[in-house]
Amino acid sequence: MHRRLAWGWLAIVTLLVALLCTLLPKARLDSSVLSLLPASSLGKIPPQIENGFLQRLDRQMMWMVSPGNTADPAAAQWWQSQLQQQPFLQNVQGPMDAKGQQEWGKFYFEHRNGLVDNQTRSRLQNGGEAQAQWVLSQLYSAFSGVSGKELANDPLMLVRGSQLALQQTASQMRLQNGWLVARDKQGRYWYLLHGELKGSSFDMQQGRAAVEQLRVLHNNLKQHFPQAEVMSRGTLFYSDYASQQAKHDVSTLGLATVIGVLLLVLAVFRSVRPLLLCATSVAIGALAGTAITLLCFGELHLMTLVMSMSIVGVSADYTLYYLTERMVHGGENSPIESLRKVLPALLLALATTAIAYLIMILAPFPGIRQLAVFAASGLIASCLTVVCWYPFAVRGLPVRPVPCSRLLTAWLDAWQHKKAVRIGVPLALLVMSLVGIASLKINDDIASFQALPKDLVQEEQAITALTGQGMDQKWFVVYGDTAEQTLQRLEKLAPELDAAQKSKAIGSYRMIPLASLEQQQADLRLLSEAAPVLQKRLAESGITVSAPNLQQMAVTPDIWQKSVISSGWRLLWLSLPDGKSGALVPVSGVYNSAALGEIAAKIPGVSWVDRKVMFNELFSHFRSLLAGLLAAAVVVIALSYVLRLGVKRGLLNVVPSLLSLGGGLAALAFSGHALNLFSLLALVLVLGIGINYTLFFSNPRGTPMTSLLAISVALLTTLFTLGMLVFSQTQAIASFGIVLSCGIFCAFLTAPLALSTSGHGEGKREK
Known part of the structure; x- marks a missing residue:
């Protein structure tokens, strides 16, 4: 009977080896700490919209290059040329050249009636008298520089209004020779460049190679421009840092673990065979854990491997308990009799430990679920190896005091x-x-779970100070079944955010400068009403202009995304193949996150995302839930002891x-x-x-x-x-x-x- 069990277990192990060989080439090793967080983290947002935005955000890269106290873009140009040659980057952009500036102006002019900004729109109300006054103020201003050609082609000065509105809503940076430039408190000039990774920022191998190559480029920059400095921003750098930490833990701690266990087994049993038996049960446990985890999840998290070091000692316990029994009583009992003695304790120990690990499946974190499946399947395989094979493998094992x-x-x-x-x-x-x-203190703050490197944090803070744009991951997500519906929902959100800004609930927000077709039609009606008023007021001032072009100049998201004017904004809009779309509205200076959640609840298709607060609340909730499960487990164990003993x-x-x-x-x-x-x-x-x-x-x-x-x-x-x-x-x-x-x-x-x-x-x- 026992021989059949042994052969049956051998067949199962062979199947596990075949399964692992099949799955491993297709498997992905994830190194992101974020994968320990819930798979769906943005509330009611459609998964395609959520995943699309998160993947985009993860791929974004930004650099700030400073030549020193002089406004010389040579160092930034060198850096841009080097970045454009890197195979892991795409869409690397720096300055806007003359051709791009011409295309920018041309697009705004050709679509001026569809790109009316909020300030112009408010001036057009009530017949357009305010817009006429504004045009006159621009004409007679010593600093505006309005040319006769501009006035003739665009009497309502819609292009100028749009550009001024963009400058007011833009960051602290200024356009200088096509570059976006900022200046810090020490007087240093900083030039902005941005690009995207071609792959995921959480690809461990690509990420390590990319970070190393960027470090080489930085050293080369210092050789060409000794006074130059570069600051970088991107999820890539944090992901690489996390993966290197985990890699260190696997290599260094894992090696120390294996050596320690081997020396201990040798010292106790003074024989190589027990050592090989321990290694075999642990190896088969690791084989089963890896194969079953890949079968269930299709990937393996690096942190799962680190934390799964915990099962090495646990899976060795089953072998050690049986070998100890054989070492002490091997002269009195046969291997099968020894197994019968320890089998009840082995099975009870396996059941309690496996259940303890499987309880962790209730946690909504993919990495933790992987750990639970890996550990439970690995422990079961290790214990079955002892039960099925070792009565044959321990024959002749020396009996020692x-x-x-x-x-x-x-x-x-x-x-x-x-x-x-x-x-x-x-x-x-x-x-x-x-x-x-x-x-004991309770802390559910996700930021406390991993210490971030000081150099990355300092660069992040410096870039935020220069650009006025942080990475605190607080935004509204607006989505709809069509692009038009999404834009209309954005327009409903805008006045709510203006009110929140006035009430100091937020500091500022960024919304794509694009109106719905419904709003563009309403703007066209306002322009039609304002045109005669403007002509009359200009005539009274001795200026004769032809009637403005009041044709519809519709701008759809598709047209807008393909144009040069969407540069710097494309990240905030997402179009899906099925016609659905979404828009991000980043918010900074949040003083009342709950109030923003209430705003989102009032408008269909709008969700407020404060990822840090959301994760903290989620961690708190599941901590309380797990505490209850733990208390219940203790009660069940106590009852089982009372009934048995x-x-x-x-x-x-x-x-x-x-x-x-x-x-x-x-x-x-x-x-x-x-x-x-x-x-x-x-x-x-x-x-x-x-x-x-x-x-x-x-x-x-x-x-x-x-x-x-x-x-x-x-x-x-x-x-x-x-x-x-x-x-x-x-x-x-x-x-x-x-x-x-x-x-x-x-x-x-x-x-x-x-x-x-x-x-x-x-x-x-x-x-």
């Missing part, structure tokens, strides 16, 4: 006969837990689980970290993994000395793996590791509570 038997016996004796230990240790942990929990022993057996949770939280507080969703995810694993130690001790077929040796080795292997996470450069992973390692250590310390006071004799006989 229990290492450190005096120390282990003394520890068992202290727990069973010394109240100072049996009561004192749990009591000390309880006091420590209560003190730590009392000082009776009220007294059942409640006593749940004490290690409670103290492990309290110890993990106390360690979090004492280390200066705050409680967040990731901390509670770690507590779920503390509960699932720590309960294994109690189960090993409460196994009626096992012996205390064997159980203590097994969980001691298991603890050390787990600490080698989970403890390594403490040294991660990503704060969320570091706090995850602190809670896990300290919580599981507390579970180990108190696990002997599961021993009955009559079990000490067996421990002595083992000695």
Whole structure:
């Protein structure tokens, strides 16, 4: 019968290898920390609109080049020429050349009746008297420079009005020889360039190569222009930073983990075969985890790999428990008999740990769900490897005396006969837990989960100060079934935002300078009413002009996007193949995010997006939900103990689980970290993994000395793996590791509570 199980498991492992070989070439390794966030984060917005805008925003790149205190664009021109040669960039733009400026002016002139700005529109109200006064003021101004040709071709001066309105709504930058130029407080000139990545900013390999190449270009720029400086902005730089941190964790911490586990197994068993058996079960677990995760998700997150280091120690526990039983009792029992002794504890341990990981599927974060699937499938595969194969693989394994038997016996004796230990240790942990929990702070701020590099943050702040445009990801998303519907909804939103600006709810906003066809028709009627008034007022001033051209000059989003005047605005408009469209309205200086949410709720097809606030609220919600699930899990475990062992022993057996949770939280507080969703995810694993130690001790077929040796080795292997996470450069992973390692250590310390006071004799006989 057992041989059939072994051959059956071999067939399944072979299928997993084939599955992995099929999926791996098509798989994508994601390095974005944002992938740990909910897949849908922008509320009710159609997914196609949401994904389209997010992909565009992720690809955007911006550079500010300064030659120094002189207004010489040579350094910026050199930088632009180098960027245009890079294969990973597209649409790199700097200055607008003379031809572009001519096309700009030509388009505005040919479509002037369809590009009426808000200020001109307000002047055209009530018959156009205000517009006539404004035209006269421009004619008699010493600084306006109105030519006779301009007045003859555009008597209403619609082109001039549009240009002035754009200048007023533009950023702090000014046009100089075709370049957008800003000047900082030190008097340095900064020239603006922008472009797009050809691929995703979260492509780890392309991102690393792009960042390295840009660093090389920066060094070359310094050689040609020693006084020049470059500042960069883009999701690429943050994504590369995150991927390099995770890569460091996988390579450095993963190597330390493997070496530590190998040395420990060699030291305990003093044989290469147990080492190979541990490596085999861990490898098959990793194989199954990777294959099943790729089958379910089609990709693997780099942070999933980092956090999955936690299952290396856990999956080795099953092998170590069985090998320990064989090392101590191999002379008395056959391999199958040894398996029967440990099988109930193994299966219970597997079930509790797998359930603990699978609970994390409830979290709405793709990266965390990947971790749950990876870990649960990997642990099941590791345990099945032990159960199906190892009774055949351990034949002839040397039987050795229990290492450190005096120390282990003394520890068992202290727990069973010394109240100072049996009561004192749990009591000390309880006091420590209560003190730590009392000082624990809650922080759901997503910004605290990962420390950003100071140089990137400083450049970001400097670019924001120069351009007046930040990257705080606060905007309205307006969408509709047609472009016309989207534009009409934008027009309904605009007066609400003007009111919010006056009430200091926001500082400013940017909206594409494009009107709906309905509004363009209304503007044409206003122009028709204003034209006679203007001609009359000019005639009274001795100026004769011909009647303005009042033909319809319709501008649709398609025409607008293909024209030169949409340069710098195209990012804010999205057209889909099915005719649906969307528009972004970035908002800066937000003082009342809730009020903006109320504005969006009043207008169909408008959503307010404050991603930081949204994520913080989401993290808070699921933290509370997970805390409830954790409490429910403890109650279920307590009931199962009571039903299996009776009220007294059942409640006593749940004490290690409670103290492990309290110890993990106390360690979090004492280390200066705050409680967040990731901390509670770690507590779920503390509960699932720590309960294994109690189960090993409460196994009626096992012996205390064997159980203590097994969980001691298991603890050390787990600490080698989970403890390594403490040294991660990503704060969320570091706090995850602190809670896990300290919580599981507390579970180990108190696990002997599961021993009955009559079990000490067996421990002595083992000695």
